[in-house]
Amino acid sequence: MDPAVNRQFILKSRPVALPTPEEVPMIESPVPEAGDGEIVIRNLYISLDPAIRGWMSDEPNYIEPIPVGTKVxxxxxxxxxxxxxxxxxxxxxxxxMNAWEDYTLCPAEAASKVDPMGMPLTTYLSIxxxxxxxxxxxxxxxxxPKEGETLLVSGAAGAVGSIVGQIGKIKGCRVIGMAGGEDKCRWLIDECGFDDVIDYKACxxxxxxxxxxxxxxxDIYWENVGGDMLDAVLLNLAERARIVFCGWIATYNDEEKRPGPKNLWQLLAKSxxxxxxxxxxxVPQFPEGIAAMADWLQQGKLQYKEHVVExxxxxxxxxxxxxxGRNTGKLIIKIADE
Amino acid sequence: MDPAVNRQFILKSRPVALPTPEEVPMIESPVPEAGDGEIVIRNLYISLDPAIRGWMSDEPNYIEPIPVGTKVxxxxxxxxxxxxxxxxxxxxxxxxMNAWEDYTLCPAEAASKVDPMGMPLTTYLSIxxxxxxxxxxxxxxxxxPKEGETLLVSGAAGAVGSIVGQIGKIKGCRVIGMAGGEDKCRWLIDECGFDDVIDYKACxxxxxxxxxxxxxxxDIYWENVGGDMLDAVLLNLAERARIVFCGWIATYNDEEKRPGPKNLWQLLAKSxxxxxxxxxxxVPQFPEGIAAMADWLQQGKLQYKEHVVExxxxxxxxxxxxxxGRNTGKLIIKIADE
Known part of the structure; x- marks a missing residue:
């Protein structure tokens, strides 16, 4: 590629369902110039997460949506x-918080300097x-989580879900994962130490x-999925259950807003x-979290998978x-050699 | 009436919608006889609450449903x-926990002895x-609740909602009530000290x-109603809002189970x-609660209404x-003179 060109994916219009190349095209623009107090980062890896689909929509969310006509x-x-x-x-x-592009221009305070300490750069986008x-x-x-409690994880073979289950095991929970397909389910049992799995596709x-x-x-449901899966879990809550609402991947590409869970009454029925x-x-507690995760990694208590697309x-x-569901592990795009 | 007869309402079949006299008829049976360790209570007042409608249905709930063929x-x-x-x-x-009947037979340990301490007997079913x-x-x-927070109460002119708002005021919240009709709204402002009201029927x-x-x-939503009202509130949550899920009176008589709230995503968007x-x-903390409420009553900080039907x-x-919505205040049936 021409080093003077910055390839960028642009949100040309809000996606109707799964984003198409017409809605999210790749364009070329000049490499930006750093102004006062700014830096330009040559992106090596970017993280692709389901949440990005939410940012493309204009439903009220935890951040303002990506403006139409700007980079993703x-x-x-x-x-x-x-x-x-x-x-x-x-x-x-x-x-x-960079973008789907070769070069990101940003104020210096919007970026963090990373000392990789011998870890692969990709781990700073994953584990x-x-x-x-x-x-x-x-x-x-x-x-x-409390010792002996039952933790049920949806999207269990995904990047977040697989870590949730393993932290649950470290904390003494009985951990059940829900995932689609035999390979993913076997990985959860054999490598991640889950106590049991449900292959929802075979169910x-x-x-x-x-x-x-x-x-x-x-006792604890890790909610990554939504839709009918949430309704099925709601019928199985223990008293004083906690549903940790992390995302709703099943709904992000819906063309029309779907109704909410019909069994939500169970929140009342089970307190x-x-x-x-x-x-x-x-963010203020990130150092504590990174230290704990790095420690568990070194002790061999955490397994993780990265799925790098070049x-x-x-x-x-x-x-x-x-x-x-084609990815297995944290999805990362490699943009350039280190 | 014949003092040897016990009139009872029976759940003959599970109600389809609003319970009909065919589904919940009144019958007559003999006055029961107390066996060993049992007592018979001549009911003077019973409390009618929306929750009873839930107990008539067989959807999984916080208690087993009333068995068909037995008293309500x-x-x-x-x-x-x-x-x-x-x-x-x-x-x-x-x-x-008695029943819609003249005489209740129960084990002594299922009842509590009440020393009315000068308060009307009905207050032990209401405030x-x-x-x-x-x-x-x-x-x-x-x-x-924290001082200065906004508390929104649905069913605000109801028996529970009107007390919720007043306790919110005692705790320093800004309290907004939602109720149906001008009279109820005026009562909330003039007597109960709510800061503002929304007449949802005029909206x-x-x-x-x-x-x-x-x-x-x-910041805090007191959820008594459900349905479209919950969806409207979900679009207005503050960061870290708490929805206190007390009941869903709008849905109890639905002939078919309605879908859940379509804006439930806002729980994630607003943490x-x-x-x-x-x-x-x-129950173990009831004495503490009763003492606090009696204290506020004596200080004139709590207003309440009872609606007694003879x-x-x-x-x-x-x-x-x-x-x-025809009742104004806590609905109580008077069965016999004290």
Missing amino acids: WATGIGRVVQSNSPDFEVGDIALG LGATGLTAYFGLLDVGE DDLAAAIADKCPDGV ARMEGFVVKSY GLENALDAFHMLFD | WATGIGRVVQSNSPDFEVGDIALG LGATGLTAYFGLLDVGE DDLAAAIADKCPDGV ARMEGFVVKSY GLENALDAFHMLFD
């Missing part, structure tokens, strides 16, 4: 190639990044399957709660993998 | 007329009973009306939670009033 955001890690700030030198590794910290703070702070009556695997009810959270609320030009196609 | 439950207060227990003497006042304690523990323990766009009255968002509770969980035979018709 993603957490990214890369090398500083221009700096007009005393906080960064050319060659530094920087992490930030030691927002993905791992979502699992860490969501489970510990919102889920409040006629999901509520009955949950009742079978969670005979004392579900249970459903609570949303956003990892950015925990080439920025493949970002949109790769993004679709999140919704049809 | 209600909290009741009355005089002991037979006792085979050392804990009660004939003439004592007893409170318990000093489960109604008042639902407001007390739900708001303070689940809602966690084209409820979400816009809430946004207007709660410009900084809703908010929705939490159910049942007052019976707080005659057990009118119980089913009176029960309908809860759902069409």
Whole structure:
């Protein structure tokens, strides 16, 4: 590619369903120039997350939507190639809310300098990044796991879900995962140490399957999915259950807004709660979370998978993998060699 | 009436919608005889609550449903007329989960002896009973009100809602009530000290009306109603809002189960939670709650209304009033003179 060109994916119009190349095209523009206090990051890796689909829509959300006509955001890690700030030198590794693009221009204070400490750069987008910290703070702070409780995880073979289950095991929970397909289910048992799994694709009556695997009810439900799965779980809550509301991947590409869960009454019936959270609320506590995760990693208590797709030009196609289940592990786009 | 006859309302079949006299007929049976350890209470007053409609259905709930063919439950207060227990003497006042009937036979340990301490007996079914304690523990323990927060109350002119708002004022919240009709709204402002009201019957766009009255968002929502009202509130949550899920009176008589709230995503968008509770969980703390409520009553800080309907035979018709809004205040059936 021409080093003077900045390839960018642009939100040309709000997607109707799964984003198409017409709605989210890749264009070329000049490489930006850093102004006063700004830096330019040459992106090496960007993180593709289901949440990005929400940012493309204009339903009220925890952040303002991506404005139509502007670039699509993603957490990214890369090398500083221009700096007009005393906080960064050319060659530094920087992490930030970047975009699906080769070069990101941003104020220096919007990026963090990363000392990789021997870990691969990609881990700062996965296990030691927002993905791992979502699992860490969501489970510990919102889920409040107690030893011996039953933790049910949806999207269990996904980047967040697989970490949630493993932290649940560290905290002494009985952990059941829901995932689609035999390979994913086997990985959860064999590698991640889940106590049991439900292959929802091989399941006629999901509520009955949950009742079978969670005979004392579900104390903590990690909600990644939504739709009918949430309704099936609601019928199996234990008294004082906590639903940790992390996302609704089943609904993000709906062309029409679907109704809410029809069994929501069970929150009252079981004195249970459903609570949303956003990892950015925990930024002040990130150092504590990263330290704990790094420690568990070193002790071999956490397994993780990364699914790296090469080439920025493949970002949109790769993004679709999140919704049809083709990825196995944290989905990352490699944009350039380190 | 014949003093040897016990009139009883029976759940002959599960109601399809609003219970009909065919589904819940009044029959006559002999006055029961107290066996060993049992007492017979001559009911003086029973409490009619929306929750009873839920107990008539077989959807999974916080208690097993009323079995078909048996009497309809209600909290009741009355005089002991037979006792085979050392804990009660004939003439004592007893409170318990009784029924829509003249005479209730129960084990002595299922009833509580009441020393009225100069308060009318009906208050033990209203402000000093489960109604008042639902407001007390739900708001303070689940809602966690903080000074200066905005508390929005649905069913605000109802028995529970009107107390919730007044406790909110005592705790320093800005309190907005939603009720149907001018008279109810005026009572909330003039007598109960609410800061503002929304007459939902006179309102084209409820979400816009809430946004207007709660410009900084809703910190605590007291959920008595459900349906479209919940959806309108969800669009107006403040960050870290708490929805105290007390009931869904709008849905209890639905012939078909309606879908859940379509704006439930807002729990995630606002890091908010929705939490159910049942007052019976707080039984060990009842003395604390009753003492606090009695204290506020004596200080003139709590206003309450009771709507007493005379005659057990009118119980089913009176029960309908809860759902069409005809009652003003805590609905109580007077069965016999004290």
